[in-house]
Amino acid sequence: MRINRWLPWVYAAPMMLFVGVIFAYPIVSLLHYSLSVPGAADQPAAAGLGNYGYVLSDPLFHTALLNNLELFLCVPVMLALSVILSAILFDRPRGWRVYRTMLFIPYILSIPTVGFVFGYIFQYQGALNAILRMSGMGFLAADWLGSPAWAMRTIMFVIIWKELGFGVILCLARLVSVSEEYFESARVDGAGWWQILWHVTIPQLAPALAFYGIVELINMLSWVFAYVYVMTLGGPMNSTVVTEYYIYQQVFTNDIVGVGSAAGVVLLSIVSVLIAMRIWMQRRLAAGGFE
Amino acid sequence: MVSSDVALMDEVMESRRTRRRAVGRVSRHAVMIAFSALALLPIYFMTVNAFKARSEYTSNKLGLPLHPTLKTMTSALADGGLYHWMLNSLLVTVASVAISTALAALAAYPISLMRWRMGPLVLGGLIALLVVPPIVLIIPIFEMVVSIDQLNTFHTVIIIYSGIMLPFSTFLLTSFFSTISPTLIEAARIDGASVWRVFIEVVLPLSASALMTVAIVQSLWVWNEVLIAVVFLQDQGLRTLMVGLTIFNSRYRVDVPVVMAGMLWATVPMVTLYLVGQRFFIRGLTAGAVKG
Numbered sequence: 001m002r003i004n005r006w007l008p009w010v011y012a013a014p015m016m017l018f019v020g021v022i023f024a025y026p027i028v029s030l031l032h033y034s035l036s037v038p039g040a041a042d043q044p045a046a047a048g049l050g051n052y053g054y055v056l057s058d059p060l061f062h063t064a065l066l067n068n069l070e071l072f073l074c075v076p077v078m079l080a081l082s083v084i085l086s087a088i089l090f091d092r093p094r095g096w097r098v099y100r101t102m103l104f105i106p107y108i109l110s111i112p113t114v115g116f117v118f119g120y121i122f123q124y125q126g127a128l129n130a131i132l133r134m135s136g137m138g139f140l141a142a143d144w145l146g147s148p149a150w151a152m153r154t155i156m157f158v159i160i161w162k163e164l165g166f167g168v169i170l171c172l173a174r175l176v177s178v179s180e181e182y183f184e185s186a187r188v189d190g191a192g193w194w195q196i197l198w199h200v201t202i203p204q205l206a207p208a209l210a211f212y213g214i215v216e217l218i219n220m221l222s223w224v225f226a227y228v229y230v231m232t233l234g235g236p237m238n239s240t241v242v243t244e245y246y247i248y249q250q251v252f253t254n255d256i257v258g259v260g261s262a263a264g265v266v267l268l269s270i271v272s273v274l275i276a277m278r279i280w281m282q283r284r285l286a287a288g289g290f291e
Numbered sequence: 292m293v294s295s296d297v298a299l300m301d302e303v304m305e306s307r308r309t310r311r312r313a314v315g316r317v318s319r320h321a322v323m324i325a326f327s328a329l330a331l332l333p334i335y336f337m338t339v340n341a342f343k344a345r346s347e348y349t350s351n352k353l354g355l356p357l358h359p360t361l362k363t364m365t366s367a368l369a370d371g372g373l374y375h376w377m378l379n380s381l382l383v384t385v386a387s388v389a390i391s392t393a394l395a396a397l398a399a400y401p402i403s404l405m406r407w408r409m410g411p412l413v414l415g416g417l418i419a420l421l422v423v424p425p426i427v428l429i430i431p432i433f434e435m436v437v438s439i440d441q442l443n444t445f446h447t448v449i450i451i452y453s454g455i456m457l458p459f460s461t462f463l464l465t466s467f468f469s470t471i472s473p474t475l476i477e478a479a480r481i482d483g484a485s486v487w488r489v490f491i492e493v494v495l496p497l498s499a500s501a502l503m504t505v506a507i508v509q510s511l512w513v514w515n516e517v518l519i520a521v522v523f524l525q526d527q528g529l530r531t532l533m534v535g536l537t538i539f540n541s542r543y544r545v546d547v548p549v550v551m552a553g554m555l556w557a558t559v560p561m562v563t564l565y566l567v568g569q570r571f572f573i574r575g576l577t578a579g580a581v582k583g
Contacts (some may be wrong), residue, residue: 003428003486008401012413015398015457022428023420029431085326093319101569102327108572109333109563110515112536113554117333127336127352135388165330166576173577193315222424226517230537244426244518251430252522264427271422 027268034265037258051262061263063194063238064246070152071220071242074160076082079209081160082167089168090175104165115230118158119145136173148239151232155240159227163219167212174208176199185250214278221271243267297529327391334558341367341552348548367552370542375528376535377557383445384513385532387452392506396498400490402461403468404476417458425455429522436523440562451523452513460505463578467501468494500571507568508575514561517522532557 034051055061085103089096106114121127122144130139144154183202186196202209225244228234234241234249241249243263251260340348341364343356351357367373402410432451433442441447473496479489495502520531530538536557544550565572 003405007486008405008410011401011405011411012398015394016413018394018454018457019417019420022432022451023423023458025426025435026431027403027423028432030427033431033434087324088322090320091319093316093323096323099323099327101566102330104569104573105334105562105565107576108511108561109534109558110536110561111517111538112533113337113523113558114333116536116540116550117336117554120550121332121336130352161329168539169573170577173573218422222422222426225426229517229521244424247426247430248518251433257430257434261430264424264430267424268427271424275419275422 007027020265023150030261031266033257033261037261054259055262055266060238060241064241064243067152067219067240067242071156071159071224072217074156074220075216078161078164078167079213081164082171082212083205084208085168085201086171086175103168106162106235107165111226112230114158114162115227119231122154123192138172145232146236148237151236151240154232155227158231159224163216170208171205178204178208210281214274214281218271218274221267327422337551337555337558340548341555343548344454345546345548353498363548366553366557367549370539371536372539373553373556374532376532379529380514380532383448383452384510386505387456388509390449390453391460391509392458392502395464395505396495396502398461399464399468400494403465404471404473404494414462417462420458421462425518428455429519433522443524443529445529448519451519452516456512458508460509461573463505464501466578467498471497504571504575504578507571511561511572512551524560
């Protein structure tokens with residue numbers, strides 16, 4: 001289209017204004033706050049790198065980062081399950097559309113709804129323990145969300161439960177776009193279901209899995225606030241504090257904006273590393289590195 | 292080997308294969324049924340308990356209601372909060388999705404169809420912003436909003452939601468717009484249509500289902516959002532449904548069936564939207580992955 005060369009800017013301007021106010025300005029201010037806003041009262045150097053020193057030596061921040069790291073363990077589980085479930089759906093068993101609809105429902109439900117409902121199921125006097133006791137396995141009953149040993153694992157279960165449908169849909173969309181010939185020729189060669197899965201399906205899914213894996217890693221760092229806020233509020237005994245929740249508490253409960261901002265910058269840097277990884281993986285995939 | 296032996300062997304192999312296939316079919320359905328049941332567990336739990344009285348829940352937590360009652364569902368609604376929070380959520384969702392989709396469409400137009408030299412750079416920037424954690428943005432935005440005295444207003448939250456969704460919606464619309472044939476646009480231009488008229492009369496009508504997809508995916512996100520709603524709408528009367536549910540939950544903690552009834556009411560709108568517009572959900576959520 002032949003047009004005035006300023007015209008594209010005119011069309012994009014409103015979007016850029018919004019993005020400037022909501023993304024650019026806050027990211028710059030965050031760096032500024034982390035360096036210049038006085039931090040906690042018990043902290044010797046009020047400004048400069050003091051906030052970073054405070055954050056990096058705060059045991060609670062270490063707990064938070066370790067909890068995010070533990071959440072990363074959800075990702076391989078999600079990847080494995082979405083490969084298997086999408087491969088089964090791709091065989092088109094009778095009623096596969098209905099299965100697909102049902103498997104995706106957790107992704108549609110809101111985190112508060114899911115969090116509270118599972119909260120009641122996992123209560124010490126809740127439904128899960130009631131079933132365990134009735135079936136003679138009472139020794140397995142635990143305080144799933146109320147004990148530091150289990151709370152994080154229970155949250156992980158709920159996260160996997162909720163995010164799995166997304167992976168299944170992604171993988172299925174990818175499989176549908178793969179030429180049927182690959183599967184047909186493997187079948188003609190007499191390959192069994194697991195052999196096809198390993199030698200055909202998984203290699204063909206590599207791009208979808210790489211995408212899903214990185215998206216979920218980033219989610220485990222920067223989108224888990226709602227789960228913690230709804231199910232445990234960081235407890236019991238801070239065992240489920242994640243980085244987002246740590247920042248939220250420092251800024252909105254303890255009112256130490258400088259420290260919260262410094263933690264925010266740390267979180268932002270970790271996410272940036274993951275994005276760099278994503279770009280690198282995409283290049284490798286484009287270059288056929290996984291073939 | 293005589294030919295009859297070959298035939299026999301074939302037959303054996305064939306029957307073994309069909310038996311294996313039958314086993315495969317059964318186990319496939321077993322896996323699917325198990326995972327589907329697990330996926331529906333919270334909806335099941337909400338539904339069966341929303342029709343029980345408080346006394347029944349103590350002894351029967353997971354079974355179907357033995358003495359079903361509608362009173363639990365009506366008393367959850369009679370609280371009034373739910374209704375009010377839903378209206379607030381509806382207002383915030385509709386307004387921010389409308390703004391965000393409109394601005395995204397305007398921006399995606401030059402990026403995808405105008406041979407804009409800066410287009411790819413702008414797009415790259417937006418893709419990088421997709422992964423910025425909201426909590427990081429909220430600290431400075433909160434300070435800013437407080438300093439200009441705009442905390443606890445719907446328009447503040449609507450602007451924040453619209454802005455946060457823009458990188459994703461612009462990116463998605465750009466990839467949808469790119470599939471429109473350039474010759475079609477050239478033809479309209481040669482017929483004397485202005486750039487704006489091409490946008491209104493060619494690009495938008497051709498992208499109706501793409502716009503629908505983007506709007507639905509965004510609605511899902513805004514409707515279910517928690518953090519921004521918690522921080523920026525602290526006034527009782529302004530709570531959105533998601534924050535309202537946390538209040539509802541603590542208000543009725545001792546009466547689990549009422550809590551479940553409330554959650555069920557709150558779940559109905561999104562699940563209905565999903566069942567009706569499933570293909571838009573799936574398209575919108577997978578489009579990002581296919582295009583990379």
